[in-house]
Each structure stands twice: as C-alpha cells, then as structure tokens.
Amino acid sequence: MADVTLTAALRSNLLSLQGTQRLLDQTQLRLATGLKVNSALDNPAxxxxxxxxxxxxxxxxxxxxxxxxxxxxxxxxxxxxxxxxxxxxxxxxxxxxxxxxxxxxxxxxxxxxxxxxxxxxxxxxxxxxxxxxxxxxxxxxxxxxxxxxxxxxxxxxxxxxxxxxxxxxxxxxxxxxxxxxxxxxxxxxxxxxxxxxxxxxxxxxxxxxxxxxxxxxxxxxxxxxxxxxxxxxxxxxxxxxxTVADKNEEGAKLLSLQTTQQLGITSLSLASQANQAILRLFQ
Structure with a gap:
C-alpha cells in the first residue's frame, strides 16, 4: 500500500498539534498529581x-x-x-x-x-x-x-x-x-x-x-x-x-494550550482546503 503524501503545510500543522497534545498531557498530569516532576524522566537532578x-x-x-x-x-x-x-x-x-x-x-x-x-x-x-x-x-x-x-x-x-x-x-x-x-x-x-x-x-x-x-x-x-x-x-x-507544581501556573498553561490546540485544528482545516479544491476539479 502506498504511503499517504501530505503537503508541507499539513505536515507542519500536524506536527504542531502533536506537540501541543504532548504539552497538554504533561500539564494535565501535573494538575492531577500536583507535581511538576513525577519521575526521573521529567528532571533527573x-x-x-x-x-x-x-x-x-x-x-x-x-x-x-x-x-x-x-x-x-x-x-x-x-x-x-x-x-x-x-x-x-x-x-x-x-x-x-x-x-x-x-x-x-x-x-x-x-x-x-x-x-x-x-x-x-x-x-x-x-x-x-x-x-x-x-x-x-x-x-x-x-x-x-x-x-x-x-x-x-x-x-x-x-x-x-x-x-x-x-x-x-x-x-x-x-x-x-x-x-x-x-x-x-x-x-x-x-x-x-x-x-x-x-x-x-x-x-x-x-x-x-x-x-x-x-x-x-x-x-x-x-x-x-x-x-x-x-x-x-x-x-x-x-x-x-x-517537585511540586504551581497549580495557578499549570492552570494558565492548560487554558493557553487548549486555545492553541483549537487554533491548530482550524489551521489544519484551512491547510487541507487546497487539496479539497483540487479534488473538486475531478468531480
């Protein structure tokens, strides 16, 4: 099966969304546990x-x-x-x-x-x-x-x-x-x-x-x-x-990341419209 080819704009937006999701997961974990360092992977020292x-x-x-x-x-x-x-x-x-x-x-x-x-x-x-x-x-x-x-x-x-x-x-x-x-x-x-x-x-x-x-x-x-x-x-x-997280700071981060995620989804949608326009030429 051939690989799906993504445009540079779509790939850029997709990578941005994936990074935002990782930060969201990290922030939600910090809010859930109350710790900014939950394991040695977060900050060994x-x-x-x-x-x-x-x-x-x-x-x-x-x-x-x-x-x-x-x-x-x-x-x-x-x-x-x-x-x-x-x-x-x-x-x-x-x-x-x-x-x-x-x-x-x-x-x-x-x-x-x-x-x-x-x-x-x-x-x-x-x-x-x-x-x-x-x-x-x-x-x-x-x-x-x-x-x-x-x-x-x-x-x-x-x-x-x-x-x-x-x-x-x-x-x-x-x-x-x-x-x-x-x-x-x-x-x-x-x-x-x-x-x-x-x-x-x-x-x-x-x-x-x-x-x-x-x-x-x-x-x-x-x-x-x-x-x-x-x-x-x-x-x-x-x-x-x-190790303890500042919940006010993490809460603010969560709100910002959620906004960034919504903007990323909108941007991804706009980036895909060019491909959709080409598809309509064959209809």
Whole structure:
C-alpha cells in the first residue's frame, strides 16, 4: 500500500498539534498529581534530590516516633517518683511517731504495730516501682539504660540510666531502706528507729536528685523532638520546592494550550482546503 503524501503545510500543522497534545498531557498530569516532576524522566537532578530529602525526612520521622515514646517513659517515671516521694514521706512520719512514742515510754507492742505499718509502706514502694514501666521499659527497677537515637546514622544519642528503687537495695542506685518489724526496739532507739529515719532521709534525697536527673533528660528529649520535627518539615519543604507544581501556573498553561490546540485544528482545516479544491476539479 502506498504511503499517504501530505503537503508541507499539513505536515507542519500536524506536527504542531502533536506537540501541543504532548504539552497538554504533561500539564494535565501535573494538575492531577500536583507535581511538576513525577519521575526521573521529567528532571533527573530535581527528582533524585527530592527523593534524597524525602528519604531522610522519613528516617527522622521514625526516630521522632521513638523520641515521643521515650518522652512518655520519662513522664510515666516522673509520675511514679511523685508517688514514691509521698510514700517515703509517709514512712518518715511513721518512724518519727515510733521514736516519739518510744521516747514517751510506749510499750514495745505499740512500736511493733507501727513497724508493721512501716513495712507495709515498704511493700507498696516495691509494688509502685514494679508498676512504673511504660511499654516494657522501667527506669525505676533493674537499673536499665534507655538509649534514644537522634539521627539516622546513630552517632547522636542520649543514654538515660535507670535506677533500682526497691526499698532494700543499698547500692548507689537503690533506696537502702531496711524493714522495721522485729528491729525497732524501745530500749535501743538510736540504733534502730533513728537508723530508719536516717535511711529515709537519705532515700528521700536520692529520689529527689534522681527526679531532677530524669527531668533534665526529659527537657533534652523534648528539645530534640521539637528540633527533629522542624528539620523534617524543612526537608519536606525543600523536596516540595523541587517537585511540586504551581497549580495557578499549570492552570494558565492548560487554558493557553487548549486555545492553541483549537487554533491548530482550524489551521489544519484551512491547510487541507487546497487539496479539497483540487479534488473538486475531478468531480
């Protein structure tokens, strides 16, 4: 079958229409997706630069979630320490009452009742410490260390060391409070009840110092959380500047291209009229 021969005018108009249609398709895609760079074919440099920025933003977003959970761990720990402080103060009140009663000549049986109540508070301290964990992390029991990573390479991080606040632990991270039942003696106040009061005073200082340390770590984490969120927003904004289309501009282009397409069709029609005139000569 012989090829169809087109005049130069028809071919020129046809090529112009095909180019206009390609631009229309491209503009419609940009309006549909909101992106001026949809693939590496559109603009390799901007596409891969934006992809790199978005990848880093995604990595930091995962770390941001971990920071948020670490903050919740410290908040749970802070609430537990508040309650723990109250229990230690209650124990102090009982020990002071036992000392005052023993000094006033109260019988040993009365002191034993107070000692039993005192040991009940020690049990509650241990229970409270055991229940203060958040999602499996308990900074008040077992002396665990919580590590929070701040960047995608792992080179920036914060270690939050825990303690072991069970009442009988005499280590530097423990409370070091002994039980009172069978120990408090009206005849030996200075070596029994006074010892408990000293232990409680030391334990209260330890708890307050640890509360300050956890509070400092909490402030650091909240600062890094805000910073990381801002960095993520900056990275995504930078990626958008490389790939996001200006819909006002694309809308204007679409209107212009549609007008150009209509004019091209009209021009093609006019260019074909010469051939039609020749055809009429043979009719």
């Amino acid at each position: 901007e596409y891969f630069a934006a992809q790199s920025l978005n990848n880093r933003a995604s990595d930091l977003a995962r770390l941001l979630d971990n920071m948020g959970q670490a903050i919740q761990v410290l908040k749970a720990t802070d609430k537990a320490i508040e309650s723990l402080t109250s229990l230690v103060q209650q124990a102090q009140a009982l020990a002071q009452q036992a000392k005052d009663d023993a000094s006033s000549g109260a019988p040993q049986s009365s002191i034993d009742v107070l000692a039993t109540s005192y040991d009940g508070i020690m049990t509650q301290i241990d229970n409270l410490v055991g229940d203060s964990g958040y999602r499996g992390t308990n900074l008040l029991k077992g002396s665990v260390t919580m590590t929070v990573t701040f960047n995608e390479t792992g080179s920036s991080f914060l270690d939050v060391p825990g303690v072991d606040f069970v009442h009988g632990d005499s280590s530097p991270t423990g409370l070091g409070i002994d039980t009172a039942t069978g120990v408090w003696d009206v005849n030996n106040i200075s070596t029994t009840i006074d010892v408990s009061l000293t232990q409680l005073s030391t334990a209260l200082t330890t708890v307050r110092n640890q509360a300050e340390a956890f509070g400092t770590n909490l402030n650091i984490l909240q600062t890094r959380e805000d910073f990381t969120q801002n960095i993520i927003n900056t990275l995504r904004e930078g990626a958008d500047k490389l």
